[in-house]
Amino acid sequence: xxxxxNLNPSQARQMIREGKIKSNTAGMxxxxxxxNLVILPKEHAxxxxxxxxxxxxxxxxxxxxxxGSREFMKMAPGSDVSxxxxxxxxxxxxxxxxxxxxxxxxxxxxxxxxxIGCSFTFESAMLDEGIEVRxxxxxxxxxxxxxxxxxxxxxxxxxxxxxxxxPLPYADVVRAVQITSRYPGVHGAPIHMGDPxxxxxxxxxxxxxxxxxxxxxxxxxxxxxxxVTPQAVAMNVKPEIMITHAPGYxxxxxxxxxxxxxx
Amino acid sequence: xxxxxNLNPSQARQMIREGKIKSNTAGMxxxxxxxNLVILPKEHAxxxxxxxxxxxxxxxxxxxxxxGSREFMKMAPGSDVSxxxxxxxxxxxxxxxxxxxxxxxxxxxxxxxxxIGCSFTFESAMLDEGIEVRxxxxxxxxxxxxxxxxxxxxxxxxxxxxxxxxPLPYADVVRAVQITSRYPGVHGAPIHMGDPxxxxxxxxxxxxxxxxxxxxxxxxxxxxxxxVTPQAVAMNVKPEIMITHAPGYxxxxxxxxxxxxxx
Numbered sequence: 001x002x003x004x005x006n007l008n009p010s011q012a013r014q015m016i017r018e019g020k021i022k023s024n025t026a027g028m029x030x031x032x033x034x035x036n037l038v039i040l041p042k043e044h045a046x047x048x049x050x051x052x053x054x055x056x057x058x059x060x061x062x063x064x065x066x067x068g069s070r071e072f073m074k075m076a077p078g079s080d081v082s083x084x085x086x087x088x089x090x091x092x093x094x095x096x097x098x099x100x101x102x103x104x105x106x107x108x109x110x111x112x113x114x115x116i117g118c119s120f121t122f123e124s125a126m127l128d129e130g131i132e133v134r135x136x137x138x139x140x141x142x143x144x145x146x147x148x149x150x151x152x153x154x155x156x157x158x159x160x161x162x163x164x165x166x167p168l169p170y171a172d173v174v175r176a177v178q179i180t181s182r183y184p185g186v187h188g189a190p191i192h193m194g195d196p197x198x199x200x201x202x203x204x205x206x207x208x209x210x211x212x213x214x215x216x217x218x219x220x221x222x223x224x225x226x227x228v229t230p231q232a233v234a235m236n237v238k239p240e241i242m243i244t245h246a247p248g249y250x251x252x253x254x255x256x257x258x259x260x261x262x263x
Numbered sequence: 264x265x266x267x268x269n270l271n272p273s274q275a276r277q278m279i280r281e282g283k284i285k286s287n288t289a290g291m292x293x294x295x296x297x298x299n300l301v302i303l304p305k306e307h308a309x310x311x312x313x314x315x316x317x318x319x320x321x322x323x324x325x326x327x328x329x330x331g332s333r334e335f336m337k338m339a340p341g342s343d344v345s346x347x348x349x350x351x352x353x354x355x356x357x358x359x360x361x362x363x364x365x366x367x368x369x370x371x372x373x374x375x376x377x378x379i380g381c382s383f384t385f386e387s388a389m390l391d392e393g394i395e396v397r398x399x400x401x402x403x404x405x406x407x408x409x410x411x412x413x414x415x416x417x418x419x420x421x422x423x424x425x426x427x428x429x430p431l432p433y434a435d436v437v438r439a440v441q442i443t444s445r446y447p448g449v450h451g452a453p454i455h456m457g458d459p460x461x462x463x464x465x466x467x468x469x470x471x472x473x474x475x476x477x478x479x480x481x482x483x484x485x486x487x488x489x490x491v492t493p494q495a496v497a498m499n500v501k502p503e504i505m506i507t508h509a510p511g512y513x514x515x516x517x518x519x520x521x522x523x524x525x526x
Contacts, residue, residue, distance in 0.1 A: 046309040049316065053327055054337075064316055066418075074317075074415070152337070155329075181526050184447065188525075262451075262525065263444050 034250035047155030054152035094238030117186035143207035148200025297513035310418030317415035357501030380449035406470035411463025
């Protein structure tokens, strides 16, 4: 993995495209933004974009491709969204149709691709400032929970907010809020801290997705809106076809994490 | 005007609706967000929303109504966008058709209303911190210029960025950048400072819109992306019909300016 860590993003995308990299992208191209991918037919694109406008913390959109274009022109010139992720998920009518190394055979000219910010970026900023990120220390996936906070409805899209949780000692909370506030493009500031029940989470040790992590004495659970939300919401609609990255297999951009910082 | 300054927003909208307020909204409902209005038929709404996603500094969208709805449900519950602004402009095929006190007779069920952030909000924050805003001191409209900075194209919408300019003593520049960076919903941080020619402005004393203001010795012109951009860009497209507020006659929301601050 050390080589992949120091690859530049266009090299990494090229190697993924050629099937030379098949692993998940965690730790790859250190310092560069990785994003979630959602591909939908144009008929759903307006409602999805409106959903993002109304729920920017749950669905922070980094870039939207032109209809039919396979390229994220701004954040990854020369990219091909149909080949540059190591593993895709194809959903048909809201059910998983399968996982694929590329989606060339599924491609349609009415597809619109959405690149959505991911917490990797703000976690990197937290680690840089010496704030421990528990699930990384424990070598796990971040714990995620379905809350009772409803997203703002937009056309056909509606559903509950999914959050990710990172336990923090109280002494780190202020700095963590400051750091993540600077990154509205990757979920931004926390949306809750403290009692999980207040946002409808019954058992903090039983996340709906990902892994449970330890919350130590003197620590408070801090909750951020999570990029699983738009995928879950889109799936509710049971679109004829929807394509996403497979969890952990992200789209790597040419943009440095720090470039997303507002301040 | 003193009464209007201390009106609450829903009262002000009611009085505008009843024709009891016909003046421009500058200084009205002190402390509350006022926004620009753009109404377009649904057929153009996706491209316009995509334009906003790609050009968030030029076109910071605060809220988008549901198609056919006359209400900004989130920022102004109970509002009616067809009556709650004192003066509207109706454009047909890119030409001004006329100015109207309300637009009830023009309303169509396929209209989508966009509420766009306005610099009133960050100017208020600057004034609160004792930073002089020159055009306000001089009792003028802010000077605005067409630059050679092209917006990111989105579908049918494209065109140059329009900027507003506020001269500042160097000693105030850092604070002004900090303050406006906190308000991405109302154009955010400046996009240029210093030599106007670098962004294609030939004569700083001849703005394309608004009034010229004095730039004193030891001051630097500071440029922010301006909400005239999306209107100008939309007009280029010559949509069959487009409705906007008349300059200075804004839509008043129930949201406090400070609520738009990210930090």
